[in-house]
Structure formats: C-alpha cells, structure tokens
Amino acid sequence: MLNIGVYSSKTNRSFSGGSLPRRARGCIFASRPPVKVLIHSSHESRVDITSPVTAAVEEQKQQQLEAVEQPSDNIAGVTRKKRPGRQADSTDAVASFLTRRFGIAGGLAWLGFLAIGTLGEQVKTRLEVANEINGTKDVQDAPEVVLPSGVRYRDLRVGGGQNPIKGYLAVVDYIGTADGVEFESTRARGKPIVFLYGSRPFTGGMCPGLEEALGSMRAGGRRLVTVPPEMGFGERGSVLRATEHVPNKQGIIPPGATLVYDVELVRVSIPPS
Incomplete structure (x- = not known):
C-alpha cells in the first residue's frame, strides 16, 4: 500500500502518513517548502494525494482570478458585483436594421421619415375637415x-x-x-x-x-x-x-x-x- 505525506524540517511526523520509517529518520529536509512525497509499498498501485498547503494556494489563486474577471463596486462599504448592462431592443424592426447597417444616421433618417408621414396625415385630415365644412x-x-x-x-x-x-x-x-x-x-x-x-x-x-x-x-x-x-x-x-x-x-x-x-x-x- 502506498502512503503519501508532507514532511517539514521541524518534525519527523507527516500530516497524513504517520511516523517516518526508522530508516528515514536520519533525513533532513533543510528549510525547503513542503513537498509531495510518494512512498511505494510492495503493491504496484500508486496514489497521488495533493498537499493541503498546495491546495490552499491554488484555491487562493482561483479566488484572485475570479475577482479580476468579475470586478465589483465598493459603495458605502458594501461590495456589489457588477451585472452586465441590458441593452434595450427597438420595437421598430426597420429602425433597428438601419441603425445596425448605417449607424445612428440611418436611425435618425427613418425617424424623420416617420415624422413627415405623421405630419402629412395630420395635414390631410385637416384638409378633409376644411373641405367638408366649405363644401357643405x-x-x-x-x-x-x-x-x-x-x-x-x-x-x-x-x-x-x-x-x-x-x-x-x-x-x-x-x-x-x-x-x-x-x-x-x-x-x-x-x-x-x-x-x-x-x-x-x-x-x-x-x-x-x-x-x-x-x-x-x-x-x-x-x-x-x-x-x-x-x-x-x-x-x-x-x-x-x-x-x-x-x-x-x-x-x-x-x-x-x-x-x-x-x-x-x-x-x-x-x-x-
């Protein structure tokens, strides 16, 4: 069976593997950072257990990456995540197409066309009423x-x-x-x-x-x-x-x-x- 442990220079005990074998007590690990040790047993299987310290470091890095990807606003001491802005959809399909194709100028041109059409209808209605009054x-x-x-x-x-x-x-x-x-x-x-x-x-x-x-x-x-x-x-x-x-x-x-x-x-x- 394979036992894996992380050893430091200040102890002869591992975090997960128990006491060191007698033949390993003479080893000194100086002041190097904790490392991942693989101990082979008579079995052919091998188990890779990640160091808790390494896992904590990776988790901290992941949190930092998430903080960069999702910026937040600090308002009055309260941290709020920014939500993606919602873009209003136009109810006029023609105006939307012209704006995408020709920019704001296209949308404004279509708006002017509608305004002229509405004005024309109002003028036509007024003329009809005037003709009705005058022709009666x-x-x-x-x-x-x-x-x-x-x-x-x-x-x-x-x-x-x-x-x-x-x-x-x-x-x-x-x-x-x-x-x-x-x-x-x-x-x-x-x-x-x-x-x-x-x-x-x-x-x-x-x-x-x-x-x-x-x-x-x-x-x-x-x-x-x-x-x-x-x-x-x-x-x-x-x-x-x-x-x-x-x-x-x-x-x-x-x-x-x-x-x-x-x-x-x-x-x-x-x-x-």
Missing part, C-alpha cells in the same frame, strides 16, 4: 331620386366630405319612423350610430335600404330617405332592444312597414387598426 351647403326643393330597388331620397343638405367606403367607419344621426310612428331618434338621445359600412348584421334601426341611400352621400350631408318594406324589415318587422351603450333604446317596427329616415352622415373615417 343646404339645398331647397331638391328633386327626389328613385333608385332601382325602390328606395327614394331627397337631399336636404349636400355634404363636402368623403363618401362611405366598405369597411370604413360611418357616423350617422337620424330620426326613423315606421308608417308615420317614430321608432328611433339618435338625435333625441344624443348618441349617433357608429358602424362599419357594408358590414352585417345591421346596427339598431339600420336596414339595407338606408345603407343603399348612404352610399351616394358625402360626410356632412343630410337626406330624407323613404324605404319600402322589402328593403326595410319586411314582413317580420323588428323590435329594438336596449344595449349596454344605449340602455334606453326601444322601438317597434311593425311587419310590412314603410320606413322614412331623416338621416345625416356626420363623419366617415378609417377604422383604428
């Missing part, structure tokens, strides 16, 4: 127009804004009567109807005949529309029920009723994405 005018004794579907209308005010487009938001104010009896008035309750033009199902007292009449109107315009039963609610009629946004809505449209709408197209706009 009241008319008297306008001729009645009869559509192939049987829907009739007569303009009371011609608008100067945009025509309704399928998928766009349309804001409508109207007073609706069925066979001369009022069934709904958005003007009385102060809440116009907002809906996607061309969508189904219809909102409130809207019907196919009224939607057809709105198609040729411009924002700011007002019409008196007459809808025959087959383009209104037909033989089934309709009952308007209260909703979350309009809790006081109520009205009955009897079967086979002819509908008359005093309708105003307040606004046409692109729906929010």
Whole structure:
C-alpha cells in the first residue's frame, strides 16, 4: 500500500502518513517548502494525494482570478458585483436594421421619415375637415331620386366630405319612423350610430335600404330617405332592444312597414387598426 505525506524540517511526523520509517529518520529536509512525497509499498498501485498547503494556494489563486474577471463596486462599504448592462431592443424592426447597417444616421433618417408621414396625415385630415365644412351647403326643393330597388331620397343638405367606403367607419344621426310612428331618434338621445359600412348584421334601426341611400352621400350631408318594406324589415318587422351603450333604446317596427329616415352622415373615417 502506498502512503503519501508532507514532511517539514521541524518534525519527523507527516500530516497524513504517520511516523517516518526508522530508516528515514536520519533525513533532513533543510528549510525547503513542503513537498509531495510518494512512498511505494510492495503493491504496484500508486496514489497521488495533493498537499493541503498546495491546495490552499491554488484555491487562493482561483479566488484572485475570479475577482479580476468579475470586478465589483465598493459603495458605502458594501461590495456589489457588477451585472452586465441590458441593452434595450427597438420595437421598430426597420429602425433597428438601419441603425445596425448605417449607424445612428440611418436611425435618425427613418425617424424623420416617420415624422413627415405623421405630419402629412395630420395635414390631410385637416384638409378633409376644411373641405367638408366649405363644401357643405343646404339645398331647397331638391328633386327626389328613385333608385332601382325602390328606395327614394331627397337631399336636404349636400355634404363636402368623403363618401362611405366598405369597411370604413360611418357616423350617422337620424330620426326613423315606421308608417308615420317614430321608432328611433339618435338625435333625441344624443348618441349617433357608429358602424362599419357594408358590414352585417345591421346596427339598431339600420336596414339595407338606408345603407343603399348612404352610399351616394358625402360626410356632412343630410337626406330624407323613404324605404319600402322589402328593403326595410319586411314582413317580420323588428323590435329594438336596449344595449349596454344605449340602455334606453326601444322601438317597434311593425311587419310590412314603410320606413322614412331623416338621416345625416356626420363623419366617415378609417377604422383604428
């Protein structure tokens, strides 16, 4: 069996191997640092045990290396390890690409492009509102127009804004009567109807005949529309029920009723994405 020990010049005993053999007591190790000694026994195996002193030195070196690799700040007597800084990711993929490819100048150029685009949209909106106001005018004794579907209308005010487009938001104010009896008035309750033009199902007292009449109107315009039963609610009629946004809505449209709408197209706009 192999015994390994570390011996110093001041003792004849080892740290791990017991007393020295009798023939080794005469050895003197002067003032050299502790060394690793291998003692062979009759067996062929060999065991290498590291000196505790050497292990302590290696551990100290490792701690010094770690201290160099991970610098720390000493603030108010408290040592804190530095954490790697986090870089903010841009939510705009185009801006990120241009910044990486062309540097800060590329990112600033893209920012300027977006700013000009936003300004252009604001100018366009202001021009549309101005045209709607300036192009709107009241008319008297306008001729009645009869559509192939049987829907009739007569303009009371011609608008100067945009025509309704399928998928766009349309804001409508109207007073609706069925066979001369009022069934709904958005003007009385102060809440116009907002809906996607061309969508189904219809909102409130809207019907196919009224939607057809709105198609040729411009924002700011007002019409008196007459809808025959087959383009209104037909033989089934309709009952308007209260909703979350309009809790006081109520009205009955009897079967086979002819509908008359005093309708105003307040606004046409692109729906929010």
